[in-house]
Amino acid sequence: MQSPTSSPSQTTDQSVADNSTGKRRIGIDYVAKAFNRWWTIEVAGTVDQQAVIETRRAECELTGRYVLMVCMSAGIAILGMLLSSPAVVIGAMLIAPLMDPIMGVGFALAVGDFRWLGRAVRSLVLGTVIAILFCALIVMFSPIQVVTEEIASRTQPNLFDLMVAIFSAIAGAYAVIRGREGTIVGVAIATALMPPLAAVGYGLATLNSTVFFGALLLFVTNLTAIALTATAMARGYGFSTRLTEKQSRFQAFLIFAAFVALAVPLGLSLYQIGWEAQAERTIRDGLFDAFEGKAQSVDPTVRFLDDSIEVTAQVYTDTLFRTAQVEDRARAELEEALGRPVSVQIMQVESADAVEAQRLQLREASERQQDARQQADTIAQRLSILAGVPVDDITIDLQRRRALVTAQPLEGATLAAYRELERRVAATEPEWDIRIVPPLRGLPEITFSEDAEPDAAGRRAIALTIWAQRRIGIPLRLRGPQTQVARVREALAEAGIEPVDEVGGDETDGVQPEWLLPE
Structure with a gap:
């Protein structure tokens, strides 16, 4: 019955609109059903699920070959990172066997086989622990214990690392399902499972918490992304599962939640990296402004601390300014632009003819200072281990090249033992004055020969x-x-x-x- 307030034209327009909406819905449903039928028959229906599952099960077993390859790949990875050799590190990626149990975890979750899941997790956990301990053992006996570029690059994962892991995992899962095993080589290089574990071992051996937790987060990111992406791919290809519909929905929710939980801290890390890059550009521009257009070039060194920023800059200028004046001007401008306390130290060079010579000298001095700081960090870490105290309890004087630590009492250790520890550290650092203060111990008796002289x-x-x-x-x-x-x-x-x-x-x-x- 027509409403007394609606005209015939309005009723007709409403009917046309409803008819159009219904046709679009029917069209979408038809396309969805056609796509689902094509995917089920032409794509998922061509996969030999049983063969794939049996192969994945076999590759997850904990065998002597698996343990051997874990140790060998871990050893190659940590040596390549200590030598800062990308080629050697890539070699460790290629032979690392950790991809197999991780893929096994993903497929076991997809099909709901918890016995298989338990075996895969056991192989993965044991392989991870063996790799970390083996790398830590190598680092402890290595004369090189500095944080190289290869190690540092694995300590600050971000959202891009998660995206790389997801894309690589899709390629890897597709290769496993469709029988394109050669693709796994590229996936192993892209996700780089072993180098982060090697960095974790380095952090454990040197008690460097920044390296340890940063590299561990990168490994967990890659591991989780590969396993959960493999689960999603297996479910997408219709692998039969023992899970009920309700359990499947809950599993999908957990996968989504896991990716969100990883994406949040990694996204914050990516934001911090981007903010620091932008801050460095702002600092460079601010230093130019502080010299009122008279600066020829600016070469700043920036250190981002927890709540402040340290800027050391070499400025080549036609006209020398009062250093305190330009430092105060630059500090005020940068603090306003960055919203953080900023300390500024500026070294000015006037002569255009001496610019290159001055730049070289300053750079060499900066490199020497950086080398001394890295050397001091290495000495502090070694003394921390030998003396049994935290790194923060070690006194380092960079200018005098002196390191002082008060050792904790060690059961059975005599004064001679502490002196020998000091001698060994000092022998490896001849330019440093190494001093270990021993705990109070009894002094040795001074014996004499028959002629009343000390023997x-x-x-x-x-x-x-x-x-x-x-x-x-x-x-x-x-x-x-x-x-x-x-x-x-x-x-x-x-x-x-x-x-x-x-x-x-x-x-x-x-x-x-x-x-x-x-x-």
Whole structure:
């Protein structure tokens, strides 16, 4: 029945609109059904699911070959990264067997075979742990323990790394399903599963938390993306599953949630990288502005700290300005533009003829400073391990090239053992003054030969006593025969140490130095 408020023309227009909408819906449904029929018959129907599943099951088994290839690929990866050789690192990617259990996890999740899933996870976890420990062992015995470019590149994953892992996983899953196994080689290089694990091992061996957690996040990103993408691809190709419809929907939700959980921190990391790149451009422009158009070129070095920015710049200019004036001007402009505290140090070079020479000298000085900082980090990490203290407890003086650490007491370790540790570190760093302050331990007895002179063992004991007193700083007391005590006092005085007390002893005994502790 027509509404009394609607005209015949309005009713006709509504009917035409409803008819048009219905035809579009029918057309969309027809296309969807046609596509589904084509996909089911022509694409998914041509896959031998049983053969694919059996192959994936076999490749997930924990075998001696799998463990051997994990160790070999891990060893090649960490050596290539320490040498900063991309070719060697690529070789480790090609032989790494971790792709097989990860693909197994994805397909096991898709078909709902939890026994298979358990075997794949076991192989993956064991392979991961073996790779990390094997790399850490190599790094511990390696004379090279600096953070190379190959290591640093695996410590700051971002959203682009997740996208690379997803695209590579799609290619890998397609290759597995359609029998294009040769494609797996390219996928292994693109996703790079072993180099992040090698970097994790480096971080573990050197107690570098930044490298450890950054590389671990990259590995987890690649692992999760490959496994979940393989699951989605297998479900898309119609692999039969034991999951109910409700469980399948819940699985799809979990896959989506996992990708979102990875994308959020990686997206923030990508944003931070982009912000720092933009900030460096702003800093360069701000330094040019501070010189009022008189600067020929600006070569800034920027360090981004937690809540501030440090800028050191070399500026080549036709006219020299007051350094404090241009630094204050640049600092005010950059803080306003970047919204963070900024410290600015500027070195000006006036002569155009000496620009290249000055630039070379400054760059060499900067490189020497950077090398010294890297060397100091390496020394601090080694002393941290040897002394059993955190890296932050080690005092480093870059200008004097001096490193000082107070060692924790080690069971059974004598003063001679601590002195030997100091000697070994100092032998590898001849330009540095390495000092290990040992815990309070008993001093060795100074023995004498028949002619009342210290014998070989006695001379070693005197040298150890001198070293210990210089490190600990507590006064000494000498106990022994008067003649022998006088000889020891003379040797200590030559080293600038004056005992404050003497106690007589048996004439047949040697001299026993003791710490003079307050009562």
